[in-house]
Amino acid sequence: xxxxxxxxxxxxxxxxxxxxxxxxxxxxxxxxxxxxxxxxxxxxxxxxxxxxxxxxxxxxxxxxxxxxxxxxxxxxxxxxxxxxxxxxxxxxxxxxxxxxxxxxxxxxxxxxxxxxxxxxxxxxxxxxxxxxxxxxxxxxxxxxxxxxxxxxxxxxxxxxxxxxxxxxxxxxxxxxxxxxxxxxxxxxxxxxxxxxxxxxxxxxxxxxxxxxxxxxxxxxxxxxxxxxxxxxxxxxxxxxxxxxxxxxxxxxxxxxxxxxxxxxxxxxxxxxxxxxxxxxxxxxxxxxxxxxxxxxxxxxxxxxxxxxxxxxxxxxxxxxxxxxxxxxxxxxxxxxxxxxxxxxxxxxxxxxxxxxxxxxxxxxxxxxxxxxxxxxxxxxxxxxxxxxxx
Numbered sequence: 397x398x399x400x401x402x403x404x405x406x407x408x409x410x411x412x413x414x415x416x417x418x419x420x421x422x423x424x425x426x427x428x429x430x431x432x433x434x435x436x437x438x439x440x441x442x443x444x445x446x447x448x449x450x451x452x453x454x455x456x457x458x459x460x461x462x463x464x465x466x467x468x469x470x471x472x473x474x475x476x477x478x479x480x481x482x483x484x485x486x487x488x489x490x491x492x493x494x495x496x497x498x499x500x501x502x503x504x505x506x507x508x509x510x511x512x513x514x515x516x517x518x519x520x521x522x523x524x525x526x527x528x529x530x531x532x533x534x535x536x537x538x539x540x541x542x543x544x545x546x547x548x549x550x551x552x553x554x555x556x557x558x559x560x561x562x563x564x565x566x567x568x569x570x571x572x573x574x575x576x577x578x579x580x581x582x583x584x585x586x587x588x589x590x591x592x593x594x595x596x597x598x599x600x601x602x603x604x605x606x607x608x609x610x611x612x613x614x615x616x617x618x619x620x621x622x623x624x625x626x627x628x629x630x631x632x633x634x635x636x637x638x639x640x641x642x643x644x645x646x647x648x649x650x651x652x653x654x655x656x657x658x659x660x661x662x663x664x665x666x667x668x669x670x671x672x673x674x675x676x677x678x679x680x681x682x683x684x685x686x687x688x689x690x691x692x693x694x695x696x697x698x699x700x701x702x703x704x705x706x707x708x709x710x711x712x713x714x715x716x717x718x719x720x721x722x723x724x725x726x727x728x729x730x731x732x733x734x735x736x737x738x739x740x741x742x743x744x745x746x747x748x749x750x751x752x753x754x755x756x757x758x759x760x761x762x763x764x765x766x767x768x769x770x771x772x773x774x775x776x777x778x779x780x781x782x783x784x785x786x
Contacts, residue, residue, distance in 0.1 A: 405711060406431060406542050406554040408530055408564050412445065412506060413683030413700035414557035415513035416456060420708035421555075422520040423459040429551075430522060431544060433529035433558070442658035443585050444506035446617045447694035452701040453502060456516075463516040470512065471502030472618045476597035479770040481756035483605045487766035503617040506697075530558070533567035535678045553711050555680045557704070560665075562685035568674035570681065574667035574731060577690065579742050580627040582636055582661045584644065587620050589653040594621045600773055602752065606646045611741060613773070614647065620657065623647060626741060633661035664690035666735055668727045672703075677716040680707045687727040692737035693774040695730045702726065737775035 407418045410432035418428045448456075448467060457464020473494075479487040494500065517524065525544070532543035533554070540554040556564025565572075588594050594616055601612040611626040623644065627633050637659045645654050665688040672681045683700030691697075703723050710719030743749045752769065759766035 404428065404551060404553075406540065406549055406551045408432075408542065408554060408556050409558035409562075409683075409685070410434070410510075410514070410524055410526075411557065411559060411683070412509055412513060412697060413704055414555075415510065415517055416701050417555050417557055417682055417704035417707055418522045419456070419459050419463070419513065419516050419520055420704055421711065422517075422522055424708055424712045426711070428522045429549065430517070430524045431528040431530065431542065431549070432524060432526050433563075434526065436524075436526040440507045440510065442506075442660060443617055443620065443622055445509070445691075445694075445697035446503050446505060446615065446622060447697070448502045448504075448509070448701075449694060449698045450500050452698045453499065455701055455705050456513075460516040460519065462519075463512060465496070466512045466515075467504065467509065468496045468499045468502045470508055470618060471499075471504035472596070472616055473499050473501060474503070474596045474598055474616050476595070477770060478597050478599040479602070479766065480599070480604070481602040481752070481759075481769065483601075484756070486756050486759035487763075487770040489770070503615065505617055505619065508618070530563040530567070533564060533679070535568065535674045535676045537676050537678075540678045553678055553680065555682055555704075555707050555711075556685040557682045557700075559684045560688055562681070564679060565669065565681055565685050568679050570669050570671050570674070572665075572667035572669055572688065574665065574689075577664040577666065577738060577742075579629075579738075580631065580633045580661055580663050582625040582627055582633050583659065584623045584625075584637065584640055584656055585620050585658040586623060586644065586648065587653070587655040587657050589655070592649045592652045594649065594652070600770065602756070602769070607643060611773075612647065621648075627661070637661060664688075664734075664738065666690065666731050666738075668724065668731055672720040672723045672727075673716050677720075680710065680716065680719060682707050682723075686723065687731065689727075689731045689734040690738045692734055692741075695734055695775075699726065699730050733775035735775075737773055740772045 404426035405428050407414050407430045410430050418430050421428045476490045528544040534541045539552045542549045599614045603609045604612045613624040615622040667688050669686040682703035706719050710716045755765040755769050
């Protein structure tokens with residue numbers, strides 16, 4: 397077996413969180429090697445995680461100002477938020493987007509985000525080893541040995557950023573715990589049509605009559621629109637996706653080309669790792685390797701960027717125990733916030749449904765009621781991921 401030169405830190409996973417972790421580590425000095433199971437040019441379909449909060453942008457820009465500029469320049473800051481109930485508008489807010497250097501967020505497809513992060517990592521001297529799945533990992537008080545099919549990598553620390561099915565998490569024996577939502581959601585990406593541009597607004601539609609009373613969220617991003625449909629308990633999400641040509645045009649401007657570029661469906665997990673480090677404090681977990689929750693409020697990606705920053709700081713200072721405690725606490729807060737948003741959306745109880753109807757009836761005379769309907773689907777803001785939200 398070939399034994400590679402020893403990097404200071406190993407990062408497993410070349411998604412947004414892994415790349416951010418590598419970049420933030422390099423900004424503090426250590427050499428970094430990223431191990432990624434996929435091929436460099438493997439297809440990466442769909443917009444997936446599209447929303448970077450203000451704090452995430454600031455964190456990445458501090459490590460590479462050119463990256464911060466590119467993330468905003470290649471993204472979108474919409475100028476309106478709108479909410480309807482049974483087809484009637486109950487809240488609207490319009491505003492002038494601020495200058496790029498004070499952007500409150502940026503909405504761009506995850507593949508574009510990853511491309512920009514990879515370019516920043518190259519500038520910083522981060523090495524990425526593609527087609528290098530983790531086949532084994534051993535930690536000790538002195539460091540970590542990570543095995544891939546072709547090599548054995550040794551380092552003082554490793555950071556697992558390899559997603560929901562994390563090989564790193566499994567290797568160190570950490571478990572995810574929490575409930576799984578029974579409710580299915582369908583997400584469809586629609587390409588923008590220059591002849592009939594999509595409205596540059598985020599819109600949430602309670603009980604949308606155009607979708608037979610289902611909730612619908614539409615979120616613009618650079619180059620397209622995310623359409624998120626809350627399925628009914630008896631819906632077949634695949635059949636609903638297959639029938640998109642029938643229902644999707646009704647949600648878009650008349651005459652829009654309606655080109656679907658990606659569709660997927662999912663049921664949310666609300667799980668958090670028992671611990672964010674291994675027994676010896678040499679392996680750290682970040683992003684979906686450490687937590688999975690409903691993404692309302694864009695919590696998944698942005699909490700992962702916060703994990704990345706905390707992991708880089710912990711390795712630089714040696715305070716891995718403090719990292720584990722702080723990020724576990726933040727993950728629990730985010731799960732609670734996302735759970736509140738999910739409960740609001742699904743409204744399983746009579747009181748929840750009645751509160752929504754009463755707020756919708758009061759909204760024309762009470763701005764607070766409309767603002768609540770507009771904000772409640774995303775959960776509270778003070779949950780470990782500071783910054784703006786949908």
